[in-house]
Amino acid sequence: MYDYDLLVLGSGPSGQKAAIAAAKLGKRVAIVDRRDMLGGVCINTGTVPSKTLREAVLYLTGLSQRDLYGSSYRVKEQITVSDLAARTQHVITRQTDVIRNQLARNHIAMLTGTGRFADAHAIWLDGGTGHDTKVSADKIVIAAGTRPARPDSVDFDDRTIVDSDGVINLEKVPRSMVVVGAGVIGMEYASMFAALGTKVTVVERREKMLEFCDEEIVESLKYHLRDLSVTFRFGEEVAAVERHQTAALCILKSGKKIAADTVMYSAGRQGQTDDLALEAAGLSADKRGRIDVDTNYRTAVDNIYAVGDVIGFPALASTSMEQGRLAAQHACGEPAREMHELQPIGIYTIPEISFVGKTEDELTDSATPFEVGIARYRELARGQIVGDSYGMLKLLVSPDDGRLLGVHVFGTAATDIVHIGQAVMGCGGTVDYLVDTVFNYPTLSEAYKVAALDASNKIRNITRIDG
Numbered sequence: 001m002y003d004y005d006l007l008v009l010g011s012g013p014s015g016q017k018a019a020i021a022a023a024k025l026g027k028r029v030a031i032v033d034r035r036d037m038l039g040g041v042c043i044n045t046g047t048v049p050s051k052t053l054r055e056a057v058l059y060l061t062g063l064s065q066r067d068l069y070g071s072s073y074r075v076k077e078q079i080t081v082s083d084l085a086a087r088t089q090h091v092i093t094r095q096t097d098v099i100r101n102q103l104a105r106n107h108i109a110m111l112t113g114t115g116r117f118a119d120a121h122a123i124w125l126d127g128g129t130g131h132d133t134k135v136s137a138d139k140i141v142i143a144a145g146t147r148p149a150r151p152d153s154v155d156f157d158d159r160t161i162v163d164s165d166g167v168i169n170l171e172k173v174p175r176s177m178v179v180v181g182a183g184v185i186g187m188e189y190a191s192m193f194a195a196l197g198t199k200v201t202v203v204e205r206r207e208k209m210l211e212f213c214d215e216e217i218v219e220s221l222k223y224h225l226r227d228l229s230v231t232f233r234f235g236e237e238v239a240a241v242e243r244h245q246t247a248a249l250c251i252l253k254s255g256k257k258i259a260a261d262t263v264m265y266s267a268g269r270q271g272q273t274d275d276l277a278l279e280a281a282g283l284s285a286d287k288r289g290r291i292d293v294d295t296n297y298r299t300a301v302d303n304i305y306a307v308g309d310v311i312g313f314p315a316l317a318s319t320s321m322e323q324g325r326l327a328a329q330h331a332c333g334e335p336a337r338e339m340h341e342l343q344p345i346g347i348y349t350i351p352e353i354s355f356v357g358k359t360e361d362e363l364t365d366s367a368t369p370f371e372v373g374i375a376r377y378r379e380l381a382r383g384q385i386v387g388d389s390y391g392m393l394k395l396l397v398s399p400d401d402g403r404l405l406g407v408h409v410f411g412t413a414a415t416d417i418v419h420i421g422q423a424v425m426g427c428g429g430t431v432d433y434l435v436d437t438v439f440n441y442p443t444l445s446e447a448y449k450v451a452a453l454d455a456s457n458k459i460r461n462i463t464r465i466d467g
């Protein structure tokens with residue numbers, strides 16, 4: 001008899017949902033995580049702190065209100081790190097309490113410490129007492145997540161040269177900053193610091209950034225960030241980052257050197273599998289620490305599952321939660337439907353970006369005909385009311401049957417309103433539904449109707465000409 005029916009390694013979004021799903025099926029469940037890491041990277045160093053920091057930045061700088069009150073409008077003149085940290089700490093504490101409560105009321109045992117495999121049905125729990133405890137389970141779910149990649153060529157000191165974990169603990173708002181890597185993490189933090197008045201330089205190895213997004217929207221983002229004095233260096237690779245007395249020095253392969261108060265290295269992440277003694281369970285990870293799974297999130301060993309960032313793409317809190325739930329259902333022999341293929345992407349840059357479905361480039365590459373319908377926030381009453389003159393919603397519509405092929409949103413509440421398009425697409429709706437629907441007025445959601453009318457008008461014009 002095992003100690004538990006299901007044991008989860010890691011309490012991030014995927015681990016929590018796996019544990020709760022199994023508990024709801026009446027299983028005896030335990031979840032293991034290190035002290036002070038309840039909620040995982042998501043709550044403690046990643047999603048939640050970064051999104052809270054963004055809200056604090058937007059509020060205190062008054063940036064989103066400047067269209068209405070003038071370019072010098074600010075809520076607070078000198079914004080300090082403690083102004084920003086206060087809000088972040090408050091939200092982390094509250095969210096951790098919520099998670100602790102949810103786990104407790106589902107009778108999930110919380111085991112504190114680092115787990116490593118003893119064999120395929122047991123782990124050693126190192127609680128820091130000097131005496132490891134063996135805990136066994138019928139099924140084990142690995143939800144160990146990732147940590148920032150830290151190459152040897154970068155002289156991290158967690159003060160002037162930081163990764164995305166360290167950036168939330170900076171002692172002061174830097175006057176200048178180099179962001180290495182224009183991925184999602186890099187661009188979200190570049191936006192926040194630029195809004196705070198830091199002179200930001202972004203160095204990116206590729207010629208373009210956020211290539212999976214709509215190109216027009218990425219162009220708009222670059223325009224806005226340049227307006228906040230961000231410099232982009234595309235097609236440039238950082239070879240090394242050195243710490244000096246007064247500043248950090250970023251050395252590019254091209255020979256350029258960039259000095260800055262702070263360097264944030266955000267060029268990828270590494271699966272947290274090196275502490276897991278995977279070989280004791282008959283498992284292994286790839287060189288980026290990721291574990292292979294099948295469509296049911298089962299690893300090469302039948303009773304062991306892996307979910308969340310540790311299995312790689314798309315590595316989002318949103319998808320991780322679903323993976324955890326589905327893995328637990330499968331492990332407990334409970335039938336479940338597959339995750340819906342339509343998954344939204346939300347990027348909390350300033351302004352924010354969100355989309356679902358295909359991009360124009362993808363449709364063009366696959367020779368799929370489409371028409372574009374656009375709504376600009378500045379032409380919506382709500383856009384004027386909230387002072388967003390740059391936002392836009394773009395619908396990509398099939399001229400053959402009116403199906404929505406993609407929805408792309410830029411600006412205020414993009415990450416929320418994208419779900420309207422996702423629901424219509426997911427239910428097989430067409431552009432006609434949006435044309436015929438009455439939306440609350442004044443709202444940003446009304447953009448759907450405006451864009452749908454735009455696309456329908458264009459399709460009708462072509463049909464008239466084409467016969």
Ligand SMILES: Cc1cc2nc3c(=O)[nH]c(=O)nc-3n(C[C@H](O)[C@H](O)[C@H](O)COP(=O)(O)OP(=O)(O)OC[C@H]3O[C@@H](n4cnc5c(N)ncnc54)[C@H](O)[C@@H]3O)c2cc1C
Pocket residue numbers: 009010011012013014015032033034037038039040041042043045046047048050051113114115116143144145146164185272275276307308309310315316317318319320346348
């Ligand atoms: C700066 C940043 C911003 C982000 N923003 C967003 C966003 O806006 N939206 C979004 O959807 N996603 C975002 N993400 C991604 C999101 O945070 C991750 O996808 C999500 O946290 C992954 O969840 P997970 O369940 O894999 O576990 P994680 O949250 O990675 O947590 C893993 C947990 O496992 C524990 N663990 C590891 N090894 C062991 C062991 N041996 N024993 C015990 N415990 C162990 C760790 O301590 C940790 O608590 C962001 C990430 C970062 C870094």
Ligand SMILES: NC(=O)c1ccc[n+]([C@@H]2O[C@H](COP(=O)([O-])OP(=O)(O)OC[C@H]3O[C@@H](n4cnc5c(N)ncnc54)[C@H](O)[C@@H]3O)[C@@H](O)[C@H]2O)c1
Pocket residue numbers: 180181182183184185186188203204205206236237238239266267268269314315316346347348
């Ligand atoms: N809003 C969100 O959903 C959100 C927010 C943050 C993070 N995340 C997730 O976190 C994960 C990690 O994000 P990330 O941004 O760290 O990784 P990433 O791999 O997406 O981006 C890293 C970037 O750094 C560049 N790069 C690598 N080495 C370089 C070098 N030496 N010099 C210059 N450029 C270099 C790469 O070309 C790449 O564009 C992603 O999977 C992302 O989905 C999601």
